[in-house]
Amino acid sequence: MASEDSDDYPEPATQSRTSRHASNMDPSDVERCVNNIVRLAIYSEQKRQSLSREDIVKKAIPDHSRAFDWLLQQAQTRLKHIFGMELVLADSKRPKKSNSSTSSQAKLSKNYILRSTLPSTERMGYISWNEEESKLMNLLTVILSIIYSYGHSITHDSLKIYLNRLNIDLDGKSEIFGEMPVVMKTFLRQGYLDSTNGNEDNEIYYYWGPRSKVLYTEEDMIDFIVQMYPDLTVGKKNSLAEAIQKAANSN
Numbered sequence: 001m002a003s004e005d006s007d008d009y010p011e012p013a014t015q016s017r018t019s020r021h022a023s024n025m026d027p028s029d030v031e032r033c034v035n036n037i038v039r040l041a042i043y044s045e046q047k048r049q050s051l052s053r054e055d056i057v058k059k060a061i062p063d064h065s066r067a068f069d070w071l072l073q074q075a076q077t078r079l080k081h082i083f084g085m086e087l088v089l090a091d092s093k094r095p096k097k098s099n100s101s102t103s104s105q106a107k108l109s110k111n112y113i114l115r116s117t118l119p120s121t122e123r124m125g126y127i128s129w130n131e132e133e134s135k136l137m138n139l140l141t142v143i144l145s146i147i148y149s150y151g152h153s154i155t156h157d158s159l160k161i162y163l164n165r166l167n168i169d170l171d172g173k174s175e176i177f178g179e180m181p182v183v184m185k186t187f188l189r190q191g192y193l194d195s196t197n198g199n200e201d202n203e204i205y206y207y208w209g210p211r212s213k214v215l216y217t218e219e220d221m222i223d224f225i226v227q228m229y230p231d232l233t234v235g236k237k238n239s240l241a242e243a244i245q246k247a248a249n250s251n
Contacts, residue, residue, distance in 0.1 A: 021066040029064065030074070036060035037075035041087055041114045048190040050090055050111035050210070080117055087112040090191065090210030113191070113214045139177055140192055141224055142166070144212055148221040148248050156204040218245070 022030070037060045044051050056072070057065045064071065072087070079085045090111050146162050147154050154162075160170040173179050187193040191211035195204055208216070222241050226232075232240065 021064070022070040025064060025067060030071070033061045033064055033067075033071050034074045034078060037071060038078055038083075041075070041079065041085075041112075042083070045085075045114040048211070050113050050191060051087070052111045056112075079114075084116055084118045085114050086117050088115055088214050091213045111210070113211055115214050135176060136183065136186075139168075139183070140187060140212075141216075141221075143187070143193070143206075144208060144216060145221045145224050147206055147208060148218060149225065149244055151248060151250070153205050153207050156206065159206060218248070221248075 025033075037056060040056065040060045041051065044055075053068065057068060061068065061071055076086055079087065090113050143159070143163075146159060150158065156170070163170050168174050168177070168180065170180050170184070174183075177183050184193070188195055188209070191209045193212070194207040194209040196207075197204055222244050225244055226237050226241050229237070229240065
């Protein structure tokens with residue numbers, strides 16, 4: 001579900017002005033600014049924080065805002081070649097069927113999030129989650145897969161029913177994950193989930209948040225669900241994958 005945004009690239013006129021300003025920078029200043037952006041991006045991702053253009057200018061290149069686009073491109077090159085990562089503009093758009101204009105993640109609509117450019121099979125060696133974080137990420141993947149297969153959005157009550165089948169009380173305390181309301185608030189705050197209150201039924205609806213749209217794909221969710229049935233033949237796994245995708249996009 002990750003998407004590209006034209007705001008990643010400056011318009012020709014803007015690019016020309018940016019390049020002129022960059023050409024007047026001392027090489028040592030360029031190196032310092034690029035390093036600052038790279039460090040800020042990695043630090044912010046460790047904190048599960050997104051970065052706005054204003055954040056990058058203020059914290060990494062306060063004296064060279066006119067060269068923002070050019071410096072960002074240089075930082076992107078370094079992130080990709082050295083760390084196998086890239087900054088991507090977050091997408092805060094919700095599914096069209098959402099009946100509320102108020103989103104808990106609207107403020108992330110023009111913010112950057114750092115993601116890996118490595119194939120999924122090569123990422124695990126670069127992920128430094130502790131045991132607690134690993135548990136929460138596993139739970140998050142379960143919740144994201146439920147939301148996806150349910151048609152990209154789900155009510156609080158419906159999600160509660162699904163999680164109850166896994167002995168997880170969405171409104172209570174889990175022996176493994178702790179207080180679930182706190183866990184859900186953390187997922188929302190970090191941008192993994194988005195939520196709205198329905199105007200008509202006053203239900204709480206959950207969606208993929210901007211961070212999840214950047215870090216996960218529909219294929220990731222389909223593969224995750226199919227892997228829950230290891231005894232299926234290849235043909236039946238393919239049929240299940242097709243059924244999941246059809247159900248997700250038909251609601």
